[in-house]
Amino acid sequence: MLQILSIPAFLLFGILLQNIQNLPSNLPKILNNYLIYIVLPALALKYLPIVDLQMELALPIASAWISFGLSWLLFGTLGKYLNWTNSLTGCLIITAGLANTSFVGIPIVRAIYGEEAVKIALLIDQGGSFILVSSFAVIVASIYSVGKKRKRDITKKILTFPPFIFFILAITMNLSNIKTPEFLALPLDWIALSLTPVALTSVGLQVKINWQAIRNPFLWAGLGYKLLFIPLVILLLFKYLFQLEGLLLQVSVIEAAMAPMITGSIIAISHDLEPKLASLLVGVGIPLSFLTIAAWYWILA
Incomplete structure (x- = not known):
């Protein structure tokens, strides 16, 4: 219970900190860099070498790809037939299609399902959300942005990103039956x-x-897709078609139900894809998702 209560408590703490005038303006960037360069690699080394890799784990990872793919199909089609601007269509595809499976998702999954669930959440985040935001999200942003399309070295971006490097390292350790050294256990904890x-x-x-x-x-079209529609699709697809159950099903649905990813919104903003809407989808989506995730948790119980 204490872990669950800590989630809105720390979120509220961050919101209240916005009112402190002398707070460094780059504090969010500093905290995000700590999470990206220290915490996510540490989690990979802590959990992934001991994950029992099974074919069933491909389904939770696929949930992130399904979410983004359906978002592209749905909003891309609606944008075409309803004459939306390219910037609006691209914004909705990216922000509604990508879930905050790491910064918000992993703490919530840990709080409600325990340490074992973190291993699954990490696979969804690194094998799904991260690769998507580093590759296809950039491609979509380039397609729908105004003006000359930017060429990015997507492969280099993925291969040099610390969480992905440690993801590959940890999976390699797992496949080679190499455990994380004991002296690292306490620091990683x-x-x-x-x-x-x-x-x-x-x-x-x-x-x-x-x-x-x-x-x-x-705003509500994007949040309706992200918080209600895609978790329902994942639940029905995985439970009744693929016969998935237990923790694998629960974590897959809960991670799919997370609010839009902050990094995804940053990509949309940087390509001038409805910046105000992209920010709003995250700003409203994260607090609102605590209510909808509670509902999904009750449904899955």
Whole structure:
């Protein structure tokens, strides 16, 4: 119970910190860098070498790919037939298609399902969400952005990203039956404990809600897809078609139900894809997702 209560508590703490005038403006960036360069690699070394890799684990990873693929298909089609601007279509594809499976997702999964579930959540995040945001999200942003399309060295970006490097290292250790050295156990435990307070404080610092823009119908189209539609698709598909059950099913659905990814919104903003809407989808989506995730947790119980 204490772990669950800590989630909104640290989120609220981050929001309240926005009112401190002398707070460094780059504090969210500092916290995010700590999470990306220290915490996520540490989690990979802590959990992934001891994961019992099975074919069933391919399905949870696939949930992230299904979410993004359906988002591209749905909003791409609607944008074409309803004459949406390219910037609006691209914004919805990216922000609604990518879930916050790491900074918000892993702390929530750990709080409600325990340490064993973190291993599955990490696979979903690194094998699904991270690769998608580093590759296909950039491709979509380039397609729908105005002006000259930018060429990116996507492969280099993926291969040089620390969490992905440690993801590959940890999986290689797993396949080679190499365990993480004992002397690293305690440091990795302490780093892992910092995930929830740091991640949710960082999210709280970045939550910006424009109350006048709440009536935007495209905001609710994106959040409706992200918080309600795609978790339902994953639940029905995995449970009744693929006969998945237990922790694998629960974590897959809960991670699919996470709010839009902050990094995805940053990509949309940097390509001038409806920046205000992209920010709003994250700012409204994260607090609202705590209610919808509670509902999905009750459904899955």
